[in-house]
Amino acid sequence: MARFARWYGANPLHLLALVSSFALTGYAMVRLFAVRPLAVALWFVGAAVAHDLILLPLYSLADLTVLAVLRHRAARVPRLPWINHVRVPAFLSGVLLLVWFPLIFTLSTPYTGATGLSEGVYLGRWLAVTGVLFGASAVSFAFAVRRARRRDGRDGRQPPGAEPRHGDGTER
Numbered sequence: 001m002a003r004f005a006r007w008y009g010a011n012p013l014h015l016l017a018l019v020s021s022f023a024l025t026g027y028a029m030v031r032l033f034a035v036r037p038l039a040v041a042l043w044f045v046g047a048a049v050a051h052d053l054i055l056l057p058l059y060s061l062a063d064l065t066v067l068a069v070l071r072h073r074a075a076r077v078p079r080l081p082w083i084n085h086v087r088v089p090a091f092l093s094g095v096l097l098l099v100w101f102p103l104i105f106t107l108s109t110p111y112t113g114a115t116g117l118s119e120g121v122y123l124g125r126w127l128a129v130t131g132v133l134f135g136a137s138a139v140s141f142a143f144a145v146r147r148a149r150r151r152d153g154r155d156g157r158q159p160p161g162a163e164p165r166h167g168d169g170t171e172r
Contacts, residue, residue, distance in 0.1 A: 059094075063087065080148055085141040089133035096126060
């Protein structure tokens, strides 16, 4: 078993999960191509083109902009990997927008007639969910900063067992 793990580079369960996922993907592709081969091929090509030529440059530019704007911070703030606290809620909000954009932007004309429900609430709800996602991420980051300050002894309180510090931050 150790020889296999050394040869393969991971646990055998990883290989089993990988083979299973390829088998399931292959089965789905065979079933989809049997029904509508041209539509599936066009969808894959369109998704690849839309992602690589439109979405990737857009979210790379957004990521670089956030990094450039927020790279300057006070010296007293601990250095933490903060960028994922922006990326994760932005990604989740973007996925929700991508899935529900016809209802959010009221572009779905048969929706009201087919369901009897109004589509006027979706924009407000999407904005509320986006706000909650960013708020939860901000709270999570605030707790991480607090933990880092406590660990580094920067909040004025000393961690248990630490040497007393003087006003200039040095130990004597």
